Structure formats: C-alpha cells, structure tokens
Amino acid sequence: MATESYNVLLYYLYTPIEDPGAFVEDQQVLCESLGLRGRILVAAEGLNGTVSGLIADCESYMRSMRGDSRFSEMAFKVDAATEHAFPKLSVKLRPEVVSLGLGEEDFFPREATGAYLEPAEWREMMERDDVVVLDARNNYEWELGRFAGAVLPDIDSFRELPTWVRHHREELEGKKILTYCTGGIRCEKFSGFLKREGFEEVYQLHGGIVNYGKDRTVRGERFEGKCYVFDERIGVEVNEVDRTVVGQCLLCGVSCDRYLNCAWSPCNAQYFCCEACEREATGYCSPVCHEARIIGFSVRSTEG
Numbered sequence: 662m663a664t665e666s667y668n669v670l671l672y673y674l675y676t677p678i679e680d681p682g683a684f685v686e687d688q689q690v691l692c693e694s695l696g697l698r699g700r701i702l703v704a705a706e707g708l709n710g711t712v713s714g715l716i717a718d719c720e721s722y723m724r725s726m727r728g729d730s731r732f733s734e735m736a737f738k739v740d741a742a743t744e745h746a747f748p749k750l751s752v753k754l755r756p757e758v759v760s761l762g763l764g765e766e767d768f769f770p771r772e773a774t775g776a777y778l779e780p781a782e783w784r785e786m787m788e789r790d791d792v793v794v795l796d797a798r799n800n801y802e803w804e805l806g807r808f809a810g811a812v813l814p815d816i817d818s819f820r821e822l823p824t825w826v827r828h829h830r831e832e833l834e835g836k837k838i839l840t841y842c843t844g845g846i847r848c849e850k851f852s853g854f855l856k857r858e859g860f861e862e863v864y865q866l867h868g869g870i871v872n873y874g875k876d877r878t879v880r881g882e883r884f885e886g887k888c889y890v891f892d893e894r895i896g897v898e899v900n901e902v903d904r905t906v907v908g909q910c911l912l913c914g915v916s917c918d919r920y921l922n923c924a925w926s927p928c929n930a931q932y933f934c935c936e937a938c939e940r941e942a943t944g945y946c947s948p949v950c951h952e953a954r955i956i957g958f959s960v961r962s963t964e965g
C-alpha cells in the first residue's frame with residue numbers, strides 16, 4: 662500500500678480582507694514556497710481554499726494562517742492522501758468567495774446565516790418529521806452521494822438555487838430547513854438567503870459533509886454514497902457504518918460510482934461507467950459520441 666505522506670486541506674473563513682489583491686500575492690508566495698497545489702479564492706469578504714501538499718508543508722501552511730489574526734478562527738478539514746490532489750496552484754481574486762448570483766440583493770453572511778448544527782445534532786434533527794433536508798449542491802455532486810431522504814435540486818450551478826427555492830416554496834414552507842454542502846461555505850450564504858426569503862427555522866451542517874464524515878460519534882451515518890470533491894480524487898468516503906453506492910452505470914444501469922470523462926473531447930461529459938462497459942464502449946458516454954469521433958465531427962463547446 663502506498664504511504665499517505667500527503668494531506669489535502671479544505672478551509673474557508675468569512676473575514677474582512679482589506680487589500681485582497683495584495684493578499685492574493687502573499688498566498689501565492691506562501692503556497693509556492695511550501696510546494697502546495699490547489700485552488701484558493703480571495704475576496705474582500707474572506708477566503709475559500711483547498712490545497713494539497715506534503716504533510717509537513719500543509720502543517721506549516723496551517724500554522725502560518727493561524728498566526729494571522731484575521732484567520733485565527735479558521736477551521737481546516739484535513740484528509741490523508743498518497744499524492745497531490747491537484748495538478749497545479751491557482752490563487753485568484755474574486756468579487757465574492759461563493760456567488761449565489763444575487764446582484765443588488767447580495768449580503769454578507771455574517772449579517773444573516775442559519776443556525777449551526779454539529780454532526781451529532783444534525784443526525785438527530787434529520788430524523789424528525791417536521792424537517793426538510795435540503796442539498797445545496799449541484800446535480801453532478803449529489804448523483805455520487807447525499808443524505809438519506811434529502812431534497813435534491815436539479816441544478817447545474819449554485820447560482821440557480823435561489824430560483825429553485827422560489828419555485829418550490831410550498832415544499833419548504835412551515836418546515837425546519839436543514840441545509841448542507843461539501844465543506845459548509847455554500848450554506849453560510851444559502852442559509853442566510855433562506856432566512857431573508859422569510860423561512861424562519863433554517864439550520865446548516867457546520868463544516869459540511871466532510872466534517873460530518875470525520876466526526877467520531879456519527880461516523881458518516883445516514884450518508885449514502887460518496888462525497889463529491891473538486892479535486893482529482895472526485896469522491897471521498899463518508900459513511901463508515903453502512904456504505905452504499907448510489908450511482909449507476911450510464912450504459913448498463915449497474916450500481917457503480919466510477920467516474921469517466923467521455924473520450925470524445927468536445928463532449929468530455931463526466932459519467933458513471935462500470936469496468937465492463939468501459940472496455941466495451943472504449944470510453945465513450947454514448948454511441949453518438951463514439952460515432953462522432955470516428956467520422957471526425959466537431960462541435961463548439963457551449964460551456965462558459
């Protein structure tokens with residue numbers, strides 16, 4: 662077995678950063694000096710990051726961040742890994758660390774956010790009759806795994822969530838709403854949005870699914886499948902109590918959580934595919950893509 666000499670860190674904090682442009686440069690220099698790779702978004706409202714590196718280098722990074730009074734409260738979720746989880750380092754300046762696309766109606770999550778539930782409180786609350794467990798992530802994320810019984814909005818991007826809520830008010834009205842996401846940052850904003858929309862009892866899973874999976878009491882119980890992550894691992898295990906697979910092979914329907922990218926590059930769709938179908942279909946998500954490749958057909962990508 663390969664040694665787990667690397668860590669993958671996931672972290673965020675809403676905290677005012679006076680000169681975010683200069684802070685981007687500081688982060689770039691710090692991460693380069695430690696050989697870290699990953700993605701860090703910096704805005705005047707805070708920071709959202711995920712990086713990988715050798716254990717000692719990740720520890721230096723966490724020490725350095727905690728030594729900065731603005732980030733002393735930042736919680737890091739730490740995973741062991743056998744290698745880097747990212748191909749390179751990218752540190753970017755953004756208007757917001759996560760965007761719900763609210764434009765003029767936008768707000769700072771420190772002004773309005775849902776009540777935090779720690780993992781054990783969350784597990785207890787989700788069993789009640791008067792709650793709705795609401796997944797705040799995108800469709801390709803919950804297809805790989807989600808909490809049992811959760812409402813799963815069919816959205817491709819976080820910015821579509823406010824519209825989804827406005828079209829599904831009656832499902833949520835009068836219930837306690839329990840929202841969750843990968844590491845918690847999207848729910849800081851989304852639960853605040855729900856409160857501003859007039860929902861009175863709004864809760865968020867503190868630290869998200871990743872923290873829930875690390876909690877020694879709940880051990881990931883009631884989470885089905887894997888947690889989608891935005892790095893080369895794609896999915897990480899959460900439930901140590903009763904593991905299940907929720908994905909299905911796109912080609913034959915067998916229960917499966919292996920992701921492939923369609924071998925026809927203009928499609929490049931990420932899809933579940935079992936090993937047998939991968940051999941048979943040689944990596945194409947559909948006969949259309951296979952054929953397109955053979956006749957050299959090309960289309961413009963519509964992805965922005």
Ligand SMILES: [Zn+2]
Nearest residue numbers: 910913935938
């Ligand atoms: Zn298959």
Ligand SMILES: [Zn+2]
Nearest residue numbers: 923928946950
């Ligand atoms: Zn395809």
